[in-house]
Amino acid sequence: MRCAPNPNGPWHVGHARMPAVIGTYRERYDGWFCVRFDDTDPETKRPDLEAYDAILEDLEYLGFEPDATYKASDRLETYYDHARELIDLGGAYTCSCSGEEFSELKNSGEACPHREKDVETVREEFAAMIDGEYESGEMVLRVKTDIEHKNPALRDWVAFRMIDTPHPREEASEYRCWPMLDFQSGIDDHLLGISHIIRGIDLQDSAKRQQFVYDYFDWEYPEVVHWGHVQLDDYEVKMSTSTISELIERGELDGWDDPRAPTLKSLRRRGIRGEAIVEAMVGLGTSTSDVDLAMSSIYAANRDLIDEETDRRFFVRDGNQVPLAGDPPAEANPPLHPNHEERGVREIPVGDSVMLEAEDLPEPDAEDTRLWLKGLGGFELEDGALRYATDDLDVVREEGVDVVHWVPADGRVPLRMRTIDGDVTGHAEPGVADLEPDELVQFERVGFARIDRHESDEEDDAETVAYYTHP
RNA sequence: GCUCCGAUGGUGUAGUCCGGCCAAUCAUAUUGCCCUCUCACGGCAAUGACCAGGGUUCGAAUCCCUGUCGGAGCACCA
Known part of the structure; x- marks a missing residue:
């Protein structure tokens, strides 16, 4: 079998379908597949010299190595x-x-x-x-x-x-x-x-x-x-090489791996495994009619691959600072992964105030102003401060107190999370500053993300950048 | 206009060739419950589809016709 791309740019998600299907068939039936660049129009479909390698890279990301590669222009x-x-x-x-x-x-x-x-x-x-x-x-x-x-x-x-x-x-x-x-x-x-x-x-x-x-x-x-055309839900940007290319040129997208672009490079940067894309693509079958690919099916396949091995962390979006009172423990020790105690716990110094997501903070006049800070303990909101009340989990188990994530105000790590819909800023727990780029985390109650880099500029303003993977 | 092709739940898919085993499979999504110090994972349950109308037949998602809707080609593009 062959995959015969036109080398006019890196691949968008739809392009993954051909290698996904023929690569899977190759394995299933002990077949053979090659990539043949059909680059026979130097004018209206003018090849992009960088695209040849970009496409082969995308193919590698998906987990395939062609048995041979040709260029029609040779x-x-x-x-x-x-x-x-x-x-x-x-x-x-x-x-x-x-x-x-x-x-x-x-x-x-x-x-x-x-x-x-x-x-x-x-x-x-x-x-x-x-x-x-x-x-x-x-x-x-x-x-x-x-x-x-x-x-x-x-x-x-x-x-x-x-x-x-x-x-x-x-x-x-x-x-x-x-x-x-x-x-x-x-x-x-x-x-x-x-x-x-x-x-x-x-x-x-x-x-x-x-x-x-x-x-x-x-x-x-x-x-x-x-087979028919594939459409993707979830994206604002049209899945078309020329459209994406134009948006990049106009500066509306940062590049082929901008999280808002429906490209393979973007999914890769978000920490999605090529394997998950292949699985979703193969699931589409080869019907003649046009199909809509739900991003959620890629996400479901990916979650299956990464959930067990991905450690948990806290990340508070936006965030209101709330002082603590009542002498809570000095350090919180939530597990790295709830299903894997053997991996150990995180060590989060608590300090005297925390950041909470606005939505999680109870109204002062609410009936129940109690809150359980995950891995720390039970608190009650009093006069704008959270007073430490208990270390007894029964208030959660039996009385239905809400469990929320949080980060300490001291030592928090400013973090920018890039998503399909734009950037979200907030703060992550201290340990996040030490994570290696490319590591995946699950921000509890937020979703999975890939740590991209730790930035620090002259003014000493450190910021960690993460790419949102999916819920 | 001419020529092709297609239509199963929100999405994707199985079944269509060789009509009965299909009051329609599986996955995902959604909702509810259970588990849980996450709205993750896991478990259970619910909702939800054969485009329409005719015909053939004892019997049609499956065969035939018409219609509707959708897609594609009619390039010195790929």
Whole structure:
């Protein structure tokens, strides 16, 4: 099988579907898969030189290593050879009609005069195309199909055209005569021994077009599956390489790994495992209709992978400072993970005031102003201060006192958490300053996050940056 | 306009080829309960779907027709 990306930028989430599915099939059926960059349009789909590696990186993140990698722009001579052969078989002709002219003839099912040229002339003109003797638009090579085919999309389609703009890859920059996708990909699929092709419904007619070429060469066409488009919920930003690229250029996104961008680099930075994405993608199946992928299914798969091994920490968003009273313990020792006592406990010096999320602070005139600070003890709000009341958990177990997370006012770590919907600031418990970048945590009652970096500027203002993973 | 393709709960999916075992599978989401010093994990439960109408048949999610809705192609893009 093959994955044939157009190297126009790093991958968005939707691109993960192809490798996810063919990679999974490879393992299941002991198959083979390659990546083939179909970069045969140096102009309107101009390849981005950095995208080749970016895509391979994304693939690695998903957990796959292709058995082989090709670039169509390295294989022009192969395409030329097959085109010559096709000409000799009487299956192609050079045509100098303008796109419009031809389109009109085609739509009324009429052949253009060039169709009946003798093979010798076609051969010469095609050689001239390869030598770059025509300008863009002057001459194309068409595959002779059936000019009266009931589906106009299949009538005598273009196989090669002239492009004046040099290819960005130096190795391919001298070529001017470029194959169209249907020709290039059709030839390559056979030459590379592809047995099964999966592609989008936008390429529904490709197999039928290419079948004409396969018939001339007496080749057998691979099995084909067409699938619909994937849409993602949860994102403001449209899942489209060009849109994301524009937003980055305009400075509205920080880059391909901005948490607001629906890209693989972004999910990676948020601490989501490639494996979880693959699982969600495989779950979509290969149906022809368009599908909506719920981010929650990626999150569910990821949570499954990380929950057991991820330690717990406190992070208070925004936060109101509340003084403590009544002589509470000097240190709190909540466990690193509730299901794994053996990992030990955190050591949080309490001090004389704490930060709480605004929502968690009881109204002063509420019926019950009691609160249990997780890992510390029971308190009651009195005159704007939290008075230590008990270390007896029964007030939680039997009297339904709310359990909340908190951080000490002293030693708290300023933290900025980057999310899909923008940044959230607040404070984390002291130990968070010592976590290694790339470590995952679960902020209790907030969600999972990946520690990205610890920043400190000249003014001594330290700030830890984390990327929100998911609830 | 011409040509293709599709339609199962909020989402995804199984079942459709070869009609009965489907008062429709599984996952996720939602809600409730249990567990729990988290609204995480785990356990239990509930809600929730065969696009519509005809036809064939003893019997239709499954076969046929029509309609509706949705998608795609008709590029010297991929």
